[in-house]
Amino acid sequence: MANGDPLSSTEQRAASLFNTQLDKLTHKVDQQLCIFLLILWALCIAAAIWVAPIAWSGRYDLPQSHLFYALVLGGVLAVPALFCGLARSGKPSTKYVIACSQTLLSALLIHLTGGRIETHFHIFVSLILLATYRRWTVVVLASVIVLSDLALRGAFYPQSVYGVAHAPWWLFFEHFWWIFCADGFLIYSCNRSISDMKMFSIRRARLEEAVEARETAKQLASIQNEMTEQTAQISNVVADLSMTGDALSQVMADLVANAQQTLAAVIETSTIAYEVRQTAEISRDKARHVSKEARAAAATSELGKKATNQAVDSMARVRRQMGEIAGSMNELGSQGRIIGEIVSTVDDLALQTNLLALNASLEAAKSGEHGKGFVIVAQEVKKLSLQSKEATKRIRVILDEILQATMQATDTTERGKEAVISGEEVVEQAKLSIVHLAESVGDAAVAASEIEISNQQQLVGIEQVVTAMDSVREVSNHTVTRIKELEESVQTLNDLGRQLTTLVARAEAIQQAGQEARVLASA
Numbered sequence: 001m002a003n004g005d006p007l008s009s010t011e012q013r014a015a016s017l018f019n020t021q022l023d024k025l026t027h028k029v030d031q032q033l034c035i036f037l038l039i040l041w042a043l044c045i046a047a048a049i050w051v052a053p054i055a056w057s058g059r060y061d062l063p064q065s066h067l068f069y070a071l072v073l074g075g076v077l078a079v080p081a082l083f084c085g086l087a088r089s090g091k092p093s094t095k096y097v098i099a100c101s102q103t104l105l106s107a108l109l110i111h112l113t114g115g116r117i118e119t120h121f122h123i124f125v126s127l128i129l130l131a132t133y134r135r136w137t138v139v140v141l142a143s144v145i146v147l148s149d150l151a152l153r154g155a156f157y158p159q160s161v162y163g164v165a166h167a168p169w170w171l172f173f174e175h176f177w178w179i180f181c182a183d184g185f186l187i188y189s190c191n192r193s194i195s196d197m198k199m200f201s202i203r204r205a206r207l208e209e210a211v212e213a214r215e216t217a218k219q220l221a222s223i224q225n226e227m228t229e230q231t232a233q234i235s236n237v238v239a240d241l242s243m244t245g246d247a248l249s250q251v252m253a254d255l256v257a258n259a260q261q262t263l264a265a266v267i268e269t270s271t272i273a274y275e276v277r278q279t280a281e282i283s284r285d286k287a288r289h290v291s292k293e294a295r296a297a298a299a300t301s302e303l304g305k306k307a308t309n310q311a312v313d314s315m316a317r318v319r320r321q322m323g324e325i326a327g328s329m330n331e332l333g334s335q336g337r338i339i340g341e342i343v344s345t346v347d348d349l350a351l352q353t354n355l356l357a358l359n360a361s362l363e364a365a366k367s368g369e370h371g372k373g374f375v376i377v378a379q380e381v382k383k384l385s386l387q388s389k390e391a392t393k394r395i396r397v398i399l400d401e402i403l404q405a406t407m408q409a410t411d412t413t414e415r416g417k418e419a420v421i422s423g424e425e426v427v428e429q430a431k432l433s434i435v436h437l438a439e440s441v442g443d444a445a446v447a448a449s450e451i452e453i454s455n456q457q458q459l460v461g462i463e464q465v466v467t468a469m470d471s472v473r474e475v476s477n478h479t480v481t482r483i484k485e486l487e488e489s490v491q492t493l494n495d496l497g498r499q500l501t502t503l504v505a506r507a508e509a510i511q512q513a514g515q516e517a518r519v520l521a522s523a
């Protein structure tokens with residue numbers, strides 16, 4: 001970057017390296033101090049069990065209250081810092097939470113040991129460990145917490161800080177002086193370490209920049225050599241291009257003439273293809289009509305065949321019924337003869353009844369007065385016999401008429417039966433003819449369908465031919481246009497070849513000047 005820019009590329013790279021190194025250091029210190037916090041919490045519990053009873057009362061009693069402080073209060077102070085150190089490692093607030101937790105646990109340890117002077121040295125160890133963050137603000141925060149704890153507990157509860165019930169006033173200032181001296185040294189060390197890290201980042205950035213510049217110089221030299229070779233190759237190509245330019249122009253002219261002839265032939269072929277397509281469409285329509293009529297005739301033939309089958313079945317049923325009627329008529333004649341015999345019997349009975357009535361009248365006349373009633377009965381019987389005789393005569397007349405009608409019906413039924421048999425034979429012959437006709441019509445329908453399908457396929461093929469010819473015509477038009485454009489491009493290419501020859505000559509001159517300047521610069 002230019003000198004007027006607010007931040008150069010080297011400074012940006014150095015700042016990036018410094019931030020990366022500082023982040024790694026923060027992550028590492030967070031994890032280490034989490035381990036130290038666990039150790040410090042364990043020391044508090046151990047002090048509550050073994051040291052607190054001696055330091056506070058001189059007896060080895062069970063330290064109930066001190067153990068409660070170590071477990072509960074120590075956990076309250078240690079757990080948030082452990083959570084931040086493990087789950088939020090590297091965050092800006094984590095180091096301050098760990099600093100507060102560590103200094104407060106140190107204060108708790110001092111309280112559990114009864115304010116022993118040896119335990120106060122733990123404060124300096126904590127400050128040194130916190131100084132590994134390279135942040136003077138962390139050291140100052142920890143020192144403020146320690147001094148606040150000393151001031152408050154020294155004023156209200158000196159036994160837990162100094163180990164005596166009444167501590168002199170100057171003890172706080174003594175501790176303050178030693179912490180102040182330690183802070184001065186640690187803050188100086190932090191700033192010096194930060195400065196060293198920044199200088200190291202700057203040196204590394206400069207080294208990377210120098211290595212990159214060296215690699216860039218090597219790449220530039222390689223590129224320049226390649227450019228020299230490519231310039232020579234371009235010179236040869238330009239010479240060859242200039243030689244083949246005229247030949248390409250002549251070839252382009254021949255291609256234009258051939259393409260125009262091809263286009264004319266394609267147009268003529270496309271016109272013929274259109275005419276063939278129209279003829280195929282007419283043939284397809286006729287074949288479709290024939291196929292439709294053939295299918296209709298086939299359907300009609302099927303209907304005729306069904307009707308003929310029904311007529312044959314009907315004639316068979318009529319023949320069976322005529323046979324049944326003839327049988328019934330014969331049976332009726334037999335029954336008529338039986339009835340005639342019965343009527344004859346009835347006539348004989350009437351004659352005999354009349355004779356009996358006459359004999360009864362004679363016997364009644366012989367009986368005198370006693371036979372009058374029997375005479376009346378005989379007369380009535382005589383009347384009934386006469387009426388029976390008259391009825392028998394009428395029945396016989398009717399029966400004769402019925403027998404004559406039955407005989408005529410039987411003759412008519414026989415003739416009808418013969419006519420039905422003749423009609424059945426005629427219908428059977430008609431059925432065979434219709435079946436043959438239906439088969440012929442079905443074959444014709446299948447042939448018409450095949451013709452229709454063939455015409456349809458032929459039309460599809462012709463459509464494809466027409467489409468292909470249209471595509472060929474479009475391609476031919478496009479080819480002619482592109483050939484003309486190519487002819488113009490060849491002409492332009494010839495012009496560019498001449499210009500490129502001039503530019504190559506200039507590039508060789510500039511390259512020669514660059515080599516001379518590089519030699520002078522290296523000297």
